[in-house]
Amino acid sequence: MQQPAAGRARIDIVQRFAVKQQSVRGQFVRLGPAWLALREHGDYPEPVRRMLGEAVTAAVLLASTLKFQGELTLQLQGDGAVRLLVAQCTNDFRIRAVARFDRERVEASLRDTAALTDPFAVLAGAGTLVVTVEADRLASRYQGVVPISGGSLAASLEHYFETSEQLPTAVVLGADDFGTAGLLVQRMPDHGGIVTASVDTAKQTFAAARAAIGGVQRDELLARPPEDLMRRVFNGLDVRVHESHLVGFRCRCSRERVSGMLRSLGLEEVRSIIAEQQSVTVTCEFCHRPWRFDPVDALQLFGAPVDQVPGSTTLN
Numbered sequence: 001m002q003q004p005a006a007g008r009a010r011i012d013i014v015q016r017f018a019v020k021q022q023s024v025r026g027q028f029v030r031l032g033p034a035w036l037a038l039r040e041h042g043d044y045p046e047p048v049r050r051m052l053g054e055a056v057t058a059a060v061l062l063a064s065t066l067k068f069q070g071e072l073t074l075q076l077q078g079d080g081a082v083r084l085l086v087a088q089c090t091n092d093f094r095i096r097a098v099a100r101f102d103r104e105r106v107e108a109s110l111r112d113t114a115a116l117t118d119p120f121a122v123l124a125g126a127g128t129l130v131v132t133v134e135a136d137r138l139a140s141r142y143q144g145v146v147p148i149s150g151g152s153l154a155a156s157l158e159h160y161f162e163t164s165e166q167l168p169t170a171v172v173l174g175a176d177d178f179g180t181a182g183l184l185v186q187r188m189p190d191h192g193g194i195v196t197a198s199v200d201t202a203k204q205t206f207a208a209a210r211a212a213i214g215g216v217q218r219d220e221l222l223a224r225p226p227e228d229l230m231r232r233v234f235n236g237l238d239v240r241v242h243e244s245h246l247v248g249f250r251c252r253c254s255r256e257r258v259s260g261m262l263r264s265l266g267l268e269e270v271r272s273i274i275a276e277q278q279s280v281t282v283t284c285e286f287c288h289r290p291w292r293f294d295p296v297d298a299l300q301l302f303g304a305p306v307d308q309v310p311g312s313t314t315l316n
């Protein structure tokens with residue numbers, strides 16, 4: 001197996017930073033081991049892996065711009081070879097992701113050399129980027145939808161921030177087999193406080209950062225020390241890291257969640273599965289863990305008497 005190049009992430013981290021005394025802030029994400037753990041759970045062709053890596057990195061960037069308790073979902077739905085991609089990040093930066101794709105169409109798009117520089121546009125096709133934030137305890141849910149645009153996930157994300165939150169935003173994303181990285185810079189509304197530089201200064205800083213981000217190559221994003229990237233993007237301005245958090249792969253599937261799903265299927269449907277397969281097994285799409293319910297367990301979810309299990313014998 002190929003070895004990762006020097007300088008690649010050995011930890012998974014998201015950092016929030018701000019330009020000192022200016023209303024310009026951002027987030028930087030780099031994933032190594034968590035990305036390796038995540039992609040072990042699916043057999044994806046290279047360009048789909050890359051898209052998945054960028055999407056999960058984007059989900060971490062989005063989550064780190066918000067204050068919430070729960071789960072953020074970034075979903076891409078399109079008419080390309082990858083028809084659905086779901087990447088999730090919790091408020092404590094636990095990630096998981098899955099893609100549904102048409103293998104033949106992916107291979108066909110690879111044969112098209114024009115698609116090789118950034119296969120995103122071909123793989124995603126025309127469709128939407130949906131961001132959903134679900135709070136754990138309150139029954140609250142926020143959802144923002146924008147069209148997939150600009151030929152990349154980074155451009156679609158910029159469009160999302162500019163239309164949903166009215167925040168000028170520059171994003172660069174990258175992923176390969178060994179790691180992923182993302183950098184997001186935003187110009188915030190100026191509320192005074194610690195911000196002493198003028199709005200015009202912040203506008204100039206943001207415009208220069210956006211231009212510099214446009215020139216960052218994927219290999220640099222994935223491997224260069226974050227301080228070097230910051231120096232380049234902010235042209236030597238004083239950038240302070242405010243918070244760092246570890247990110248990890250963790251699937252949120254549980255017996256309780258699967259039980260809820262089976263209850264929503266209904267007793268009749270579950271009975272017919274048992275009649276056919278003698279038990280009910282639900283395999284998690286994200287981590288492929290099989291959750292098995294024998295007939296007794298499955299029927300008890302509905303409070304159904306166990307002696308109604310098809311094919312079972314009742315002891316007297």
Ligand SMILES: [Zn+2]
Pocket residue numbers: 251252253284285286287288289
């Ligand atoms: Zn799972």
